[in-house]
Amino acid sequence: MQYFEYVKYxxxxxxxxxxxxxxxxxVGLAFMFVFRSWWTKGSVALTVLIGSTIFTFLSMSDPDFAAIxxxxxxxxxxxxLGSIGFCLWIAFRKMVINDQLIEKGLPTLEEQEVRKRVFCWPDLVYAEFLMLLLVTIFLLWWAIVIKAPLEEPAAASKTPNPSKAPWYFLGxxxxxxxxxxxxxxxxxxGMIVNGLMALPYFDLNPKGNGYxxxxxxxxxxxxxxxxxIILWVLLILLGTFLRGPNWSFFGMYEYWDVHKLEALTNVNLSELFWNHLLEKPLPTNILLRExxxxxxxxxxxxxxxxxxxxxxxxxxxxxIGFWRFNIMINLFLMMAALPIKMLLRWVFNLKYIVGIPEWFFNI
Amino acid sequence: MSLWNWITETQVWRSIFRHKYPDNPRDQSLAVLSNVFLHLHPIKVKKSGVRMSFTWCMGGITFFLFLVETITGILLMFYYRPTVEWAFNDIKALRELAPLGIMRELHRWGAHLMVITVWLHMLRVFLTGSYKPPREFNWNVGVILLVLTLLLSFTGYLLPWDQLAVWAITVGTNMARATPFLGHEGPGASLLALGDVQIVTAGSDVRFALLSGTLVGPAALLRFYVLHCIAIPLAAGLLMAIHFWRVRKDGGISGPL
Known part of the structure; x- marks a missing residue:
């Protein structure tokens, strides 16, 4: 156990x-793609599962981690996290097997069975019934073991710190x-929803349909x-477990101290350009300034x-042609805008690329 | 004659099930065809489509959880009044007075689980390329259903009217005031003015429409309650009917026609 204290430290x-x-x-995601034929092996996946379970249990001995x-x-x-990990493991495993089959010119696992049809009774309805029972048992167990939260009555004057949205919006x-x-x-x-809806209309790659x-x-x-995985699920993880009072960053085993202060020395691009690069005062004209x-x-x-x-x-x-490409690339660039802004913040302390608080127009 | 045989020979049984035990192709077909719930399925499906390792069963679980939420939700409605005076006390009474009370737990954990399973369902559909022709439209219906699932969960989050609920909804709905043109703190909103009179203010913007007020108050509670119990479930129910029907019309859950 005391070795684990060093790990925590x-x-x-x-x-x-x-x-x-x-x-x-x-890096983890890139690793998943590049070494997919290695980590999807049963023995490796089992080791990861056991390792992460032990790690979670050891971490639970920490009061600050356990509290959250x-x-x-x-x-x-x-x-x-567990179910996404498990499902991705199944998916990547099938991807690896299918890619090998395709390389040899053989039909994929799914295509081998595409001509084979089975009766819905019993093959499908029994599977559905079994799942229904399993989910019911799991849900009953969960409901009995853990009480639904009920905090103090609502008070408009008592703002909790941190104030957090429901967990699925924390990304x-x-x-x-x-x-x-x-x-x-x-x-x-809005762009995420629009992008998902537009997806089938600009992804014209006919391959990979049904396998x-x-x-x-x-x-x-x-x-x-x-x-x-990165911009949705892991940001939820970050927002839930690693962001404490004042939305400051806290380590996994750190006490959520309300008084932890993080220095904010962020600057706008206009200041970097006019003050630092040209060594002039900021222009008074907003459009020129920005x-x-x-x-x-x-x-x-x-x-x-x-x-x-x-x-x-x-x-x-x-x-895919001009119009489809423009829709796709705009969505793609919008998505890339988040990690780009992150990088700019971390490297240059950049606050706003375009900063016009007068018009609530900050990018 | 065994008991089973006796039961299945009675007129009552035969009036309900118009086929023998489904252990042969004819009765297997009839079992699915002559049952209003099961006839959502075709008589036969692709072998790959019933493999749990292919589908993860996530769409089915999501639908099942929707049914669980409907039933537990109706039971909770018996105990709950969506007013600032009563909401919190009703939930508290439910916890303290209702015998064997796990309805609220079932409802809440089922809702969280549904959010997870609907995401996993989308992940599976994406990774198997099942949004590709001829299923582009059904993928779109699915995306809307996913958004509705999140909205259902979000509107329900407010109803216990405790600190957790009110502040989570406050944080969430505060975004709306920054909507371009339609929120009073959004870019472009100040351009919408008649002479000196601002059209988009804190009392007329999209957040006001959502909360029926400038903060999360009594009107917002009622509004979220109606959205949560009636409006969104109805919309989701309609879209689910389309979603399931289109699965069959588009030739099964995945693969080219």
């Missing part, structure tokens, strides 16, 4: 922070660190899983798409 003191959390997540994880409304997040709340509410709370969520495969649609899968930011943002959304269409996305552009 190293994790909180040297590893965990918003920056390292994000980078380790990205044991909150009734945070338990679903643990269930989500969006974490985005507020980097973007203003009109983007993080309105435009980006698991990675090699036949790597761009689609990498992009989607980056969005889902001109560098506007040029960057317009360049990013308008000039980058044709550039990408002629270079790295040339194949996709030729395949």
């Amino acid at each position: 190293i994790i909180d003191g040297y590893i965990l922070g918003p920056v390292t959390f994000f980078f380790l997540s990205v 994880v044991k909150k009734p409304d945070n338990i679903p997040i643990i269930i989500m 969006l709340q974490e985005m507020l660190v980097y973007y203003d509410p009109w983007l993080a709370g309105v435009i980006f969520p 698991y495969t990675f090699k036949e649609r790597p761009f689609a899968i990498v992009t989607f899983l980056f969005g889902f 001109a560098p930011g506007f040029i960057l943002v317009i360049g990013y959304m308008a000039a980058l798409p044709p550039l990408l269409a002629n270079t790295i996305f040339r194949k996709i552009y030729v395949q």
Whole structure:
């Protein structure tokens, strides 16, 4: 046990922070893609499962960690992590097997059975009934063991610190660190829904329809899983377990001290450009003041798409055509805008690229 | 004659089930065809479509949890009054006075579970490319259903009227005031003015419409209650009917036609 104290010390003191959390997540996801045929092996996956279970149990001995994880409304997040991990393992395993079959020119696991039809009674209805029973038992057990939370009666004058949205929106709340509410709370969520709905109309790759495969649609899968795993699920994790009072960052085993202060020395792009680069005062004209930011943002959304269409996305552009490509690339750039702003914040302490608080228009 | 045989020979039994025990192709077909609930299914499906390792059963579990939420929700409605005076006390009484009371737990944990299973269902549909033709439209219906699931959970979160509920909803709905043009703290809202009179103010913006007030108060509680118990479930029910029907019309859960 005392060795675990060292582990805790190293994790909180040297590893965990918003920056390292994000980078380790990205590295982890890249690892999942590159070494998929290794980690999907039963023995490796079992080792990971046992390892992470032991780690969680050891961590539960820490009172500060346990206090957050044991909150009734945070338990679903643990269930989500476990079930997403398990489902991804099944999916990647099938991807690896199918990709090998495709390489040999053989039909995939699903295609081998596509001609084979079974009666719904009993093959399907029994499976459904069994699942129904299992879910019922699990839900009853959960409901008996853990009481639904009920805090003090609502009081409009007593603001809790931190105030958090329901857990499934905490990824969006974490985005507020980097973007203003009109983007993080309105435009980006709208874009996620729109992007999901538009997806079948610009992904014209006919392959991978009805079977698991990675090699036949790597761009689609990498992009989607980056969005889902990193920008949605892991940001929820960050927002729930690692953000405490005043939305300050706290380590896994750190006490949530209300008085923990984080130095805020963020600067706007306009200040960097006019004050630091040109060594002039800020222009009084708002549009002139924010001109560098506007040029960057317009360049990013308008000039980058044709550039990408002629270079790295040339194949996709030729395949799906002008309009579909523009819709896809705009959604893609919107999604990429979050990690880009994160990087800019961490490297340059950048607050706003375009900062016009006078009009509530900050990017 | 065994008891089973006797029961299945009675007129009552035969008036309900118009086929023999389904252990042969004819009765297996009839079992599905002649049952209003089971006839959602075709008589036969692709073998890959019934494999748990392929579907993870997540769509089915999501639907089942919707039914659980409906039933437990109706039971909770007997005990709950959506007013500031009573809401918290009713939940407290439910916890302290109702014998064997786990209805609220079932409802809350089922709701959380439903959010998780609907995400996993989307993940499975994406990874098997099941949104590809001919299922583009049904994927869209599914995306709306996913959003409705989140909204159902979000509107329900307010109803206990404790600190947890009110502040989570406050944080969530505060976003709406930053909506471009439609929120009073959103970019472009100040452009919408008639002379000196602002059209979009704290008392007329999209957040006001959502909460029926400028803060999470009595009107918001009633509004969320009606949305949670009637409006969104109705919309979700309608879309689910379309969703399931289209699965069959589009040739099963995945794969080209």
